[in-house]
Structures are given as structure tokens and as C-alpha cells.
Amino acid sequence: xxxxxxxxxxxxxxxxxxxQTVLKSGLADYSSVKGxxxxxxxxxxxxxxxxxxxxxxxxxxxxxNVYFPLFIPESLLKKEAAHFAGFVPEVAWITHGGDTPLExxxxxxPTSETIMYAAxxxxxxxxxxxxxKLNQWCSVVRWETEATKLxxxxxxxxxxxxxxxxxTKEEADQEAMDILHMYKxxxxxxxxxxxxxxxxxxxxxxxxxxxxxxxxxxxxxxKALQMGTSHQLGQNFSKVFDIKYLDQKEKEQHVxxxxxxxxxxxxxxxxxxxxxxxGLVLPPKIAPIQVVIVPIPYKGTSxxxxxxxxxxxxxxxxxxGLATVLDDREEYTPGWKxxxxxxxxxxxxxEIGPRDIKQGQVTLARRDTxxxxxxxxxxxxxxxxxxxDEIQSRMLAKAKKALExxxxxxxxxxxxxxxxxxxxxxxxxxxxxxxxxxxxxxEETGATIRLEPFEKExxxxxxxxxxxxxxxxxxxxxxx
RNA sequence: GGGGUAGUCGUCUAGCUUGGUCAAGGAUACCAGCCUGGGGCGCUGGCGGUCCUGGGUUCAAAUCCCAGCUACCCCA
Numbered sequence: 001x002x003x004x005x006x007x008x009x010x011x012x013x014x015x016x017x018x019x020q021t022v023l024k025s026g027l028a029d030y031s032s033v034k035g036x037x038x039x040x041x042x043x044x045x046x047x048x049x050x051x052x053x054x055x056x057x058x059x060x061x062x063x064x065n066v067y068f069p070l071f072i073p074e075s076l077l078k079k080e081a082a083h084f085a086g087f088v089p090e091v092a093w094i095t096h097g098g099d100t101p102l103e104x105x106x107x108x109x110p111t112s113e114t115i116m117y118a119a120x121x122x123x124x125x126x127x128x129x130x131x132x133k134l135n136q137w138c139s140v141v142r143w144e145t146e147a148t149k150l151x152x153x154x155x156x157x158x159x160x161x162x163x164x165x166x167x168t169k170e171e172a173d174q175e176a177m178d179i180l181h182m183y184k185x186x187x188x189x190x191x192x193x194x195x196x197x198x199x200x201x202x203x204x205x206x207x208x209x210x211x212x213x214x215x216x217x218x219x220x221x222x223k224a225l226q227m228g229t230s231h232q233l234g235q236n237f238s239k240v241f242d243i244k245y246l247d248q249k250e251k252e253q254h255v256x257x258x259x260x261x262x263x264x265x266x267x268x269x270x271x272x273x274x275x276x277x278x279g280l281v282l283p284p285k286i287a288p289i290q291v292v293i294v295p296i297p298y299k300g301t302s303x304x305x306x307x308x309x310x311x312x313x314x315x316x317x318x319x320x321g322l323a324t325v326l327d328d329r330e331e332y333t334p335g336w337k338x339x340x341x342x343x344x345x346x347x348x349x350x351e352i353g354p355r356d357i358k359q360g361q362v363t364l365a366r367r368d369t370x371x372x373x374x375x376x377x378x379x380x381x382x383x384x385x386x387x388x389d390e391i392q393s394r395m396l397a398k399a400k401k402a403l404e405x406x407x408x409x410x411x412x413x414x415x416x417x418x419x420x421x422x423x424x425x426x427x428x429x430x431x432x433x434x435x436x437x438x439x440x441x442x443e444e445t446g447a448t449i450r451l452e453p454f455e456k457e458x459x460x461x462x463x464x465x466x467x468x469x470x471x472x473x474x475x476x477x478x479x480x
Numbered sequence: 481g482g483g484g485u486a487g488u489c490g491u492c493u494a495g496c497u498u499g500g501u502c503a504a505g506g507a508u509a510c511c512a513g514c515c516u517g518g519g520g521c522g523c524u525g526g527c528g529g530u531c532c533u534g535g536g537u538u539c540a541a542a543u544c545c546c547a548g549c550u551a552c553c554c555c556a
Contacts, residue, residue: 334518
């Protein structure tokens with residue numbers, strides 16, 4: 001059963017608040033495996049909702065789902081040198097089957113480029129075989145040595161990884177960008193988390209990619225969180241895996257590839273961005289339960305009349321396509337249920353009690369503002385649909401405002417450090433594009449370049465670090 | 481990568497400073513029964529603990545020491 005409410009305030013102890021919210025809302029729990037977590041019903045339902053939305057989008061654009069093996073032979077993982085170097089420190093290896101040592105050790109996939117592209121090499125012969133546009137939902141393992149955090153950094157996590165192969169660079173560029181736009185749509189219009197979109201620096205890009213595009217959100221504690229990435233892999237992998245085809249001019253070509261992914265850490269972002277001192281606040285489009293109906297029986301009032309009204313409303317809501325629960329558990333008081341559903345983040349609660357029955361109304365309580373509104377019974381469905389919409393857009397607007405307030409423009413390194421330590425957030429600054437400066441800044445402050453925005457911004461000062469001529473405007477932050 | 485804090489019924493915790501009064505107390509949860517219901521209702525009774533693990537010190541360890549495990553926090 002669920003525990004009592006949160007004992008700390010979000011504004012007072014953010015880390016503790018986060019852990020408590022995740023555990024007590026029933027999203028997740030620890031298990032016996034260090035650094036790993038249990039995705040409980042509540043978070044898994046959210047994940048399924050995200051899957052449904054994303055599947056719809058990628059299938060509509062010609063992608064298909066597949067499943068590749070969990071294990072990758074060492075020789076395959078090693079093929080692309082930069083890729084291997086990037087991942088090897090956190091690869092979990094299988095060395096034995098029973099008591100028998102394996103002839104070649106197997107990596108538990110940290111990502112599936114290599115195992116998938118070995119197959120692509122077999123499947124591609126002609127320009128007619130292209131493009132290949134596959135996606136898989138799975139878990140990956142990255143053996144973190146640093147402290148883990150529920151949803152944000154665990155040794156195993158769930159994600160989707162898309163892997164495509166194209167005839168031309170332009171096509172692959174386009175694919176990487178199209179996917180990033182889909183991601184952005186999901187983050188902003190479903191999760192209600194506004195993101196910055198841009199390109200990673202060479203230092204921060206996916207190991208083995210030509211370039212990496214990314215979406216970055218800011219958390220209330222001023223740290224950035226990478227929400228999804230989409231990589232143009234160029235021909236780096238196709239050359240080492242020998243994925244090639246004969247084009248229409250009978251010339252042999254290597255394919256151009258992309259890979260892209262987002263993970264369950266998005267759920268953590270949603271908790272951080274929207275949650276409050278009562279627990280989760282879920283955006284209506286993502287909430288597994290959008291409307292919870294709590295009947296309020298009173299002695300002396302016919303319980304029948306209340307539950308029948310409640311059931312009636314639930315049926316109407318279900319017909320209208322809303323995810324609804326009628327919480328008619330008799331063993332809990334209404335007040336207890338209010339608290340529980342608030343902890344779990346249900347966007348709207350509908351109360352039906354004697355007062356409502358008498359006046360032919362129901363009472364709606366918004367999770368995001370705690371506001372209570374009475375509406376006529378016959379107008380309840382329309383009112384709820386409208387209110388869910390309103391909550392969704394208000395949550396995004398609120399988060400957008402937070403993003404703006406958490407973005408600071410600086411012209412000097414002194415200012416940079418001051419802002420970083422005082423409030424964090426995104427720090428917009430001019431940079432000479434030299435990796436040395438980038439590295440030094442990271443060493444001295446812990447901040448990294450999160451991205452270079454797609455929409456080119458005009459340089460407005462010398463390089464923040466070396467004070468030489470700046471070449472681009474970039475966004476720095478400390479990140480999760 | 482570096483540092484810090486913590487681990488006692490399912491959960492939160494008292495006890496630890498100063499070893500014995502603790503074969504571990506409370507709250508909550510859970511079970512039974514009553515009573516109720518518009519913000520975590522109330523009453524009665526009941527169930528529940530390898531005091532994280534392993535060593536050590538001691539007549540005596542939840543308490544002191546060492547090691548390990550796990551979690552959390554902070555810093556680079």
C-alpha cells in the first residue's frame with residue numbers, strides 16, 4: 001500500500017523531494033540489484049502511453065519495429081573505434097555460460113548500432129533495398145560507476161532506438177532532423193516540457209557519429225537534462241560494417257545512416273518539472289488516468305443515488321475517450337483518496353456528493369491549481385475535455401516561463417561563473433569554437449556546452465574563456 | 481573521480497553521546513470488529529523485528545572499533 005505524503009518541500013530540498021515523490025507516488029522502487037530500479041505500474045503505464053504516441057508517429061512515416069539480440073560479440077562492438085572507446089568503460093560483459101568460459105565474451109548491449117548494422121550489411125545490396133527504417137523498444141545496460149538516480153541514471157533503462165540507412169547524405173540529414181522534430185513535439189505538446197533544440201559539439205557528440213542533434217530541458221534545480229538525441233552517423237559505420245549497395249549507375253556506394261533515441265529518463269524530467277509539494281502533476285495527455293471520480297457518500301443520503309450518478313458519468317467519459325477511474329473503495333475516506341490521487345498526479349478529480357446531487361452538479365478539482373469548479377451534470381463531459389486541454393496548455397506555458405527565467409546571457413567568464421553558481425540554468429554565451437576552451441570550462445566549472453542552437457544567433461562578445469574572436473553562440477549548463 | 485551522512489517491525493522512527501534499566505518503545509501500515517465519510521476519521525483488540533552483513537573489544541553490544549554491502553546527499 002502507498003505510504004503517507006511527502007515530508008519535504010520541492011523548494012527546500014529538491015533531491016530528497018524528487019526521491020520521495022518517485023517512490024511514494026508508486027512510479028518506481030528499488031530492487032535487489034544495485035544501481036537498477038523497478039518501473040512500477042504507474043511509470044510503466046506512462047511509458048506505454050509514450051510508446052503509443054511515438055509508434056504512431058514513426059509508423060506513419062514508414063518506420064517499423066523490430067527486436068535484435070541483447071548480446072553483442074566483442075568483435076562487433078569493437079569495429080567502429082570511436083564508438084567502442086566511448087562505450088567500453090561502462091559495458092557489462094558476459095564471460096561464462098554456466099561454468100564454461102565463452103570463446104568470445106559478449107557485451108550486454110549499451111546501444112545496438114553494431115549488432116544491427118552487422119545485419120544491415122547482409123540486407124542491403126541494391127538501391128532498391130533502401131531506405132531501411134527500423135526502431136526497437138528495449139532496455140540497455142550502461143554500467144554506471146557514478147551515483148545513480150531513479151529514472152535519470154540507472155544501470156539499466158528502457159528506451160527506443162531507431163536505426164536507419166539511406167542512399168544519400170541529404171536523406172540521412174533529413175531523417176535525423178525529422179525525428180528530432182517528432183521528439184520535440186512529444187516533449188512539448190505531450191509531456192509539456194519545453195526544450196532547446198540544437199547541435200552537440202564534437203566533444204559532446206555521440207561517439208561514432210558525424211554529428212549529434214539534441215533536445216535539452218532545464219530542471220527546477222538549474223541542471224540541464226538531455227531529453228533525446230538524433231545522430232547523423234555519416235558513413236562511419238557503413239564503412240566498417242561494409243553496408244553498401246549498387247546505385248542506379250551501377251556504382252558501389254556506402255549507405256548513410258542515422259540513429260536516435262529517447263529513454264525513460266523523460267519520466268524523471270516530467271516529475272521534476274511539473275511536480276509539487278503534494279506529489280506528481282501529470283500532463284493530461286500523458287496521465288494514465290486523466291479523471292478520477294470520487295463519490296462522497298453521507299449517512300442519511302442514499303448511497304445508491306451517488307454511485308449511480310458516478311457510474312453514469314464514468315461511462316460517458318469512457319465513451320468520450322477519457323481514461324477514467326471510479327474510486328469507489330469503501331474502506332478509504334474521501335479525504336484520503338484526494339491525497340492519494342494528488343500524490344499520483346491525476347489531472348482532474350471529480351467529486352460527487354449529496355450537495356452535488358441536490359444541485360444537479362459535479363465538482364471538478366484541478367490538480368495543477370487546486371482550484372475547484374462546480375459544473376452541471378449534463379455539461380460535465382464537455383467541461384472536463386475543455387479543462388484537460390486547459391491544464392495541458394497551462395502546464396506547458398508555466399514550464400516555458402521557467403525555461404526563460406532559467407536562461408541567462410553572459411558576456412564574461414566572471415559573470416558566467418557567478419550565474420552558474422547562483423542559479424544555474426542555461427547560460428547563453430559566445431564561444432570561439434575551440435575544444436580547448438570548452439574542456440577548460442568543463443574542468444573549472446563542471447558546465448558543458450549543451451548545444452549550439454539551430455537558429456544561428458549573432459555573436460555578442462568575445463569568447464567567454466579565451467577572449468579571442470568568438471564564432472558562435474552556445475548554451476552551457478551543468479547537466480544530469 | 482573525491483568527500484559526507486545514514487541503515488532498528490512493511491514504512492517512519494525512539495534508543496546510540498555515557499555499553500547493563502532493551503529477550504528493543506512509539507507512530508503509521510496491515511488483520512478483526514464497531515463507527516464513519518466534502519482534505520490522509522475515531523475507538524477496541526491483534527499481527528509484525530536476523531537492531532544491514534561479517535568480524536573484533538567486553539562479564540555484557542542496537543549502542544564502541546574494523547571491514548564489507550546498500551541507499552541518499554554534496555563537490556569536481
